[in-house]
Amino acid sequence: MNLILHIWRQASPSVPGAMVRYEARDISPDMSFLEMLDVLNERLMERGDAPIAFDHDCREGICGSCSLMIDGLAHGPHRGTATCQLHMRSFRDGAEIRIEPWRARAFPVVKDLVVDRGALDRIIAAGGFISAPTGGAQDANTILVPKPDVDTAMDAAQCIGCGACVAACPNGSASLFTASKLTHLGLLPQGQPERYARALTMVRRMDLESFGHCTLHGECQEACPKEISIDTITRMNRDFLRAGLTAGRAAVAESD
Amino acid sequence: MDLHSRVPSGPIELKWDKHRFEMKLVNPANKRKYTVLVVGSGLAGAAAAATLSELGYNVKCFCVQDSPRRAHSIAAQGGINAAKNYRNDGDSIFRLFYDTVKGGDFRAREANVYRLAQISVNIIDQCVAQGVPFAREYGGLLANRSFGGAQVSRTFYARGQTGQQLLLGAYQQLEKEIARGGVAMFPRTEMLDLIVVDGRARGIVVRDMVTGRIETHIGDAVVLGTGGYANVFYLSTNAKGSNATAIWRAHKRGALFGNPCYTQIHPTCIPQAGEYQSKLTLMSESLRNDGRVWVPTRAGDARPPDQIPEEDRDYYLERRYPSFGNLAPRDIASRAAKTVCDEARGVGPGGLGVYLDFADAIGRVGADAIRERYGNLFEMYERITDENPYRVPMRIYPAVHYTMGGLWVDYNLMSSIPGLHVIGEANFSDHGANRLGASALMQGLADGYFIVPATVSDYLASTKLEKIDATHPECRLVQEETAVSTRRLLGIKGTRTVDSFHRELGRIMWDKCGMARDARGLQEALARIPELREEFWRNVNVPGSDTELNQALEKAGRVADFLELGELICRDALHREESCGGHFREEYQTEEGEALRNDELFAYVAAWEYTGRDAEPRLHREPLDFEYVHLAQRSYK
Ligand SMILES: Cc1cc2nc3c(=O)[nH]c(=O)nc-3n(C[C@H](O)[C@H](O)[C@H](O)COP(=O)(O)OP(=O)(O)OC[C@H]3O[C@@H](n4cnc5c(N)ncnc54)[C@H](O)[C@@H]3O)c2cc1C
Ligand code: FES
Numbered sequence: 001m002n003l004i005l006h007i008w009r010q011a012s013p014s015v016p017g018a019m020v021r022y023e024a025r026d027i028s029p030d031m032s033f034l035e036m037l038d039v040l041n042e043r044l045m046e047r048g049d050a051p052i053a054f055d056h057d058c059r060e061g062i063c064g065s066c067s068l069m070i071d072g073l074a075h076g077p078h079r080g081t082a083t084c085q086l087h088m089r090s091f092r093d094g095a096e097i098r099i100e101p102w103r104a105r106a107f108p109v110v111k112d113l114v115v116d117r118g119a120l121d122r123i124i125a126a127g128g129f130i131s132a133p134t135g136g137a138q139d140a141n142t143i144l145v146p147k148p149d150v151d152t153a154m155d156a157a158q159c160i161g162c163g164a165c166v167a168a169c170p171n172g173s174a175s176l177f178t179a180s181k182l183t184h185l186g187l188l189p190q191g192q193p194e195r196y197a198r199a200l201t202m203v204r205r206m207d208l209e210s211f212g213h214c215t216l217h218g219e220c221q222e223a224c225p226k227e228i229s230i231d232t233i234t235r236m237n238r239d240f241l242r243a244g245l246t247a248g249r250a251a252v253a254e255s256d
Numbered sequence: 257m258d259l260h261s262r263v264p265s266g267p268i269e270l271k272w273d274k275h276r277f278e279m280k281l282v283n284p285a286n287k288r289k290y291t292v293l294v295v296g297s298g299l300a301g302a303a304a305a306a307t308l309s310e311l312g313y314n315v316k317c318f319c320v321q322d323s324p325r326r327a328h329s330i331a332a333q334g335g336i337n338a339a340k341n342y343r344n345d346g347d348s349i350f351r352l353f354y355d356t357v358k359g360g361d362f363r364a365r366e367a368n369v370y371r372l373a374q375i376s377v378n379i380i381d382q383c384v385a386q387g388v389p390f391a392r393e394y395g396g397l398l399a400n401r402s403f404g405g406a407q408v409s410r411t412f413y414a415r416g417q418t419g420q421q422l423l424l425g426a427y428q429q430l431e432k433e434i435a436r437g438g439v440a441m442f443p444r445t446e447m448l449d450l451i452v453v454d455g456r457a458r459g460i461v462v463r464d465m466v467t468g469r470i471e472t473h474i475g476d477a478v479v480l481g482t483g484g485y486a487n488v489f490y491l492s493t494n495a496k497g498s499n500a501t502a503i504w505r506a507h508k509r510g511a512l513f514g515n516p517c518y519t520q521i522h523p524t525c526i527p528q529a530g531e532y533q534s535k536l537t538l539m540s541e542s543l544r545n546d547g548r549v550w551v552p553t554r555a556g557d558a559r560p561p562d563q564i565p566e567e568d569r570d571y572y573l574e575r576r577y578p579s580f581g582n583l584a585p586r587d588i589a590s591r592a593a594k595t596v597c598d599e600a601r602g603v604g605p606g607g608l609g610v611y612l613d614f615a616d617a618i619g620r621v622g623a624d625a626i627r628e629r630y631g632n633l634f635e636m637y638e639r640i641t642d643e644n645p646y647r648v649p650m651r652i653y654p655a656v657h658y659t660m661g662g663l664w665v666d667y668n669l670m671s672s673i674p675g676l677h678v679i680g681e682a683n684f685s686d687h688g689a690n691r692l693g694a695s696a697l698m699q700g701l702a703d704g705y706f707i708v709p710a711t712v713s714d715y716l717a718s719t720k721l722e723k724i725d726a727t728h729p730e731c732r733l734v735q736e737e738t739a740v741s742t743r744r745l746l747g748i749k750g751t752r753t754v755d756s757f758h759r760e761l762g763r764i765m766w767d768k769c770g771m772a773r774d775a776r777g778l779q780e781a782l783a784r785i786p787e788l789r790e791e792f793w794r795n796v797n798v799p800g801s802d803t804e805l806n807q808a809l810e811k812a813g814r815v816a817d818f819l820e821l822g823e824l825i826c827r828d829a830l831h832r833e834e835s836c837g838g839h840f841r842e843e844y845q846t847e848e849g850e851a852l853r854n855d856e857l858f859a860y861v862a863a864w865e866y867t868g869r870d871a872e873p874r875l876h877r878e879p880l881d882f883e884y885v886h887l888a889q890r891s892y893k
Contacts, residue, residue: 032534053805063321110466117322120323129431140381
């Protein structure tokens, strides 16, 4: 296949970027999207040009590194598919494809198609864990978890932290990301003691980073390569409200 | 150099407890005064960094991805072993120990393996406490599945994403410690060299991959959890960024390299589709619980699979290994696939594939049950091949997957450089010449959560270290050397890309040092690799500068190391004149084509010492004794 690519090039965070046109000839439909970019990069380098920087690692849809807006869609046209799992057979011969980095205030561009997603780690650090220091655990089978609960927890826990939800959201909100962690931990018996405190600190952290607010557009669940549902956001809002009430009551009790 | 394995005395089941009691402790108030550098944030590194911080040490943790959550461990699919005996099917610590020593073809250190089996039990407890959503039965208890090389069901799993869930568990503990201020995290930071002062590991030199700045970090101990080196073959199931740079450069500073030729070829991967292929995708071994492996009985039978009747099919694993059947260990299953393909009975493009067929299982338990067990793997397969495995059998072929070799470590997981500890896939590890499925996650977490935190404490408590900082002459020297070699790569301005060298090296390694090896091929590789390396340093083209994000430069440094490591792998493979586990030498096989060990001459760990550029490495031997599992030819028949 032969393709025309328009790709975002930006040398560093401090200089302006622009779309640049490239021709990609003799591309096999069995190539993955990233292999197509590899081929383009090899050709650019053979010509003495700078290759296009993009994040990738596992190339099987699990590490969450790859992060491309393809024709305006986070991870491209297919549902439940990360960029690295997309194959060129999904495009038509002669197609023109626009390739851009995640666009969100909270994800500054580092170079070309590479962005800084450190804000997502900081949301986890704000409470996205169960405090279980090594050594003190009881026998695993003494904690019973109903199968439906663990299955729903697992649906949410599958989040790969790629940030597609943020990139797809018109407001640049990280609600789906945050809610999936809250749902995963909040559904398990082990996660109960810190459940409401967790909701409070994670949501507050999300607001402190430059993410926007959730107005339930639902674009995030369309873009999510793991098809995590926005039901998780409802759960998050519920836990957050309850946490706010509890925190308020605690503050009143303290001032008494 | 003397190789001391430092295995404690006493009966095997008491060694670790006794050793834990005898190890020195650091007073809680003093822990804060020590800094430990942990390189890598995979299962091993993240677990170690979080636990050391919980103990009270100052930890600095480094990784090359933009977040510690993206380490290669995230991709592990099938599961993690533990001797819980929840199924009441006869499992025990001793049985897991026995299976692992036997599975490793009697080339692992018994005491280490026993400890691993003991700790396996605590790992599951720990992970459940953290909220890892392992699969459960309807009653709420944990579920299990079987893996190769075992006749019990001891593998815990979270759908096909066990590595992801375990890593997220460790990552979350790590983030908790980052928030508390116990760990300083350095993502997108690559270790490029090790600083050794007065014979002890005291620091590392790193490159900030965004700004290009080269910096020194000083510590009281260094822990490497930087993963395996399967990417020396170019095509492997590892993540693209997996590399040997940290361990290789530590090797050049004096750490011995153990058993480099023990590499694992995984039997069930999606076959290569074209020249452009950038990596290979694993289909988890757990699929062999329900999938049956077969090829046509007749060579050159080109009928589509559904038109080949039962009597014209050869379920060769079930035929050759009736008691383990499709769950024969990896090395054996891979070689068996190669054998049938060599006989022109392979299927798919180029005849490099065998069928993994789920028709019987779907008939027995229904498509929904199969979807529940392996849905994400089936989807992954379909995405890549455009074929529906619920309808047509999968096509699979062996691919390089894991490296049992790595830096040599003693019982305390300390390398031959005092103060340098090595954990996870990066060490030469507990798997001998072949790793059983679901045991790498177990080993990485045992090392990271339970072993290295204790042994690092013992090291710090029993060592007096001089205070140094980055202005120490040795630090300046190593930092300057790193800057010079980076600039050297950029200055060559040749005509070939880094990838073209990497691919060529990979082809040599696969052809001459892959599933089967012989002396002639290895000698050819040993002649060819230095030539390729020489051409690399003369003719590679690394564009860009050293003061920016430069992915070609990162790759170039790693490929330069692979070009040296590849030679050591072949040298090790040539010297080991026997077949064992993943190391199969054509010259040494039984009449039935099984691996033929030579215990009299080769029951040792080969630990190689670096002696300088273009100089022959020096071989040290750590003899292996088998007191509890008696040396015998492995049989899975
Ligand atoms: C597809 C696949 C499936 C698997 N499935 C299973 C399974 O089901 N069960 C099982 O037991 N095992 C499985 N394995 C094996 C297992 O996943 C790995 O052996 C294990 O996860 C390795 O963990 P690690 O912590 O040692 O290293 P890794 O997870 O590879 O982590 C290495 C870390 O080191 C960092 N690093 C590397 N180099 C540098 C450097 N120079 N400077 C700074 N940082 C550096 C990386 O950023 C990363 O954080 C599988 C492997 C693959 C490839
Ligand atoms: S590269 Fe890992 S998810 Fe795409």
